[in-house]
Amino acid sequence: MNRTLSISIAQLNLLVGDIKGNSERILKIVKKYDKYSDIIIFSELSLTGYPPEDLIFRSDFKKDCLIQLKRIQKASKHTAIILGHPWYEKNKIFNALSFFYKEKLISRYFKQSLPNYGVFDELRYFTSVHKNCIVKFKNYRLGLLICEDIWNNKIINSIKNAGAEMLLTINASPFEIHKQKIRNNLLFYHCKKFNIPIIYLNQVGAQDELIFDGNSIILANKGKQIYQLNEFKEQIATVYFKNLTLINKNKKNKKTSYIEQTYKALVMSTYDYINKNNFNGAILGLSGGIDSSLTVTIAVDAIGKERVQAIMMPFRYTRKISILNAKIQAKLLGIKINIININSIFDEFIKLIKPIIKDIKYTVVEENIQARCRAIILMAISNKYNKLVLTTSNKSESAVGYSTLYGDLAGGFNILKDISKTLVFKLAKYRNTISTIIPKNIINRAPSAELAPRQLDQDTLPPYSVLDKILKEYIENNLSKNELIKLGFNKKIVYKIIDLIDNNEYKRRQSPIGPKITVRNFGKDRRYPITSGFKNKII
Structure with missing residues (x-):
């Protein structure tokens, strides 16, 4: 059987809360690409922008979502649309993905693995449903996933065993130094282990302190076939499959240093x-x-x-x-x-x-x-x-x-x-x-x-080459004073620096926001009490 499939991937910079504006952008893209695309994919919660935070609890927000969802569903007359959006059912809210085709809802998938660490608060908003979603389309069995699901080996094993022959995952994965390499290694691992093509669509743009780097990637043939979208830029690309083989020529992004990536992110x-x-x-x-x-x-x-x-x-x-x-x-x-x-x-x-x-x-x-x-x-x-x-x-x-x-x-x-x-x-x-x-x-x-x-500065502080190492270990890796001293840092300097950090939480809480770059920033990542009797004592 000769199976061909064309998929357009929309790596977009959307505005949180602008439901109608985001919908208009989505509809324009559908109109432009539905002439030669079997499927058009949009990122996680693309209808609302990610993360919508407590906007999601508003009744008028919910109403706007439902209105625009109907418009997008009607636009699927000639091409299938995969769209991320919140879904409201009874007293529950789901981080959802809808597969629309010929103006009908073919399938709706609810995110299984809800991240609740670092900058993520998805358990505050969403309910998890542990159920796989495989859509039969154009003689393909498409396994649908949302972001954190792809990091869960149990979910990947389950959906592969259920008969998925291609994985399509929509994402809103924030940028951190070195994270892109970790993310790509994970995708290569899944692609190679299960010999299954993966389409990984990530959103791009910045939202308050979060940065989304794009870098969407398509892998096939055990990772030997690669097609990658730009980093830190909007891009819409169309990829073509024939019998699970990616027809597009290999296109890998030029390797960039973490310094260059950080600069672009800022x-x-x-x-x-x-x-x-x-x-x-x-x-x-x-x-x-x-x-x-x-x-x-x-x-x-x-x-x-x-x-x-x-x-x-x-x-x-x-x-x-x-x-x-x-x-x-x-x-x-x-x-x-x-x-x-x-x-x-x-x-x-x-x-x-x-x-x-x-x-x-x-x-x-x-x-x-x-x-x-x-x-x-x-x-x-x-x-x-x-x-x-x-x-x-x-x-x-x-x-x-x-x-x-x-x-x-x-x-x-x-x-x-x-x-x-x-x-x-x-x-x-x-x-x-x-x-x-x-x-x-x-x-x-x-x-x-x-x-x-x-x-x-160094009249009252150690050299920054020393100070920044202590800060990294204490702030990002949660080491105690005792553990820092065991690493070889001077005892008096450690005492002084940690006391300064702990005593200035009240000041940082009143400072303006800024972009998150490291694994733990002074923002949502690190929620320390201002008033605290806890002290990092030497054991």
Whole structure:
């Protein structure tokens, strides 16, 4: 029997909650591709965007879903449509997939394996149904799966034994450093072990702190036949099968380093957050240091130089080289820069509060007032021109509390929130391999907040090469003080750093969101109580 099958895979960047808008996009794609596609596939919860979070509990949200589902079902007159959406039945909600064809519902599958770890809260919303779904279509037996199902060996074994000869899985799998390799290895393993073609469709785009990298992939012939879609870009591709053989030529994405992937992820996240939230552009304080330098570069790469504004706000402790660096950076990027000296603003603050706080100079009070003067300026311009304030604290600083509440933490989006200081330098060097945008003397300078005379970060912190290793082990791998000391870290440094991390949870909770890059960010991934009697004591 000669069996041919054409499948169009829509790797889309959709907007959470825009049910009608997402539906319109889906319908346009169906209209364009139904002339030569047997099946058109859309990603997990593509109707609503992923993750819809508590929107899913709203009755008007449910109503809109049902209205648009009917429209999409009617559009399946000439081609089959596989669509991810929530489904409401009695008092339960399901993470569902519908297979529509000839204006009829052929099959509806409910996600079996509901992730409830890290950034995932699917048990809060959905009910699991442990039942396989195999659709007979064009002489093929198609096994349908949703995201986490493909990670469950028991489910894969079950659906293969039930007679599936091709797996189609729709996904909303967030980006993390090195995750793409792990994901692909899993798919190759299934394809090789069961000699079964796999179509893995992942969504692309950013939603709040989550990033979806796309990288959809089609595998056949024990993984020898490969067709891969772009990373961090929308793409619609059509693949052709004949008797379970993939007809398309092998197309593998060029291997990219985790540094390059991370940079692309940050750019896409920044672009989506600014545009999906309808900001006119971005504004930030450009200090002449490495963090603000990398942040402004990512912002320009994301939304263009015309929409990014930099403000340099020197104080009496600001070195001339910092002002020069900021000017050079702005010129290289082609962005507008304004210089506003904060000496007079600061002095007025001091004058007003001196009767209450008599001894102010060279204390944390003075340092924080500087940061808060700058925040007032940025927020005023933001309010006037509807530009998003980008904060510039990296993960290392946030971890130990080296940032000022209502000062440099004041803003709407922190691009570097999950980026360690050592990774900041690597990303800056990577960006300069594309074009020299970040001056070398910024990269080579010793880090300093310049809030006090001759101040350096390493006056009070260990070298970042040491600090970031401790932070990674404690935050991402959950090691205790005792375990860190056994790894060879200095006892006094471990005590100091862990105490700083634990004591600054209240500050991090008030900081703006930023893109998740590592396996555990300071966001949904790490939900620590602010008020806590737990201490990491030496055993």
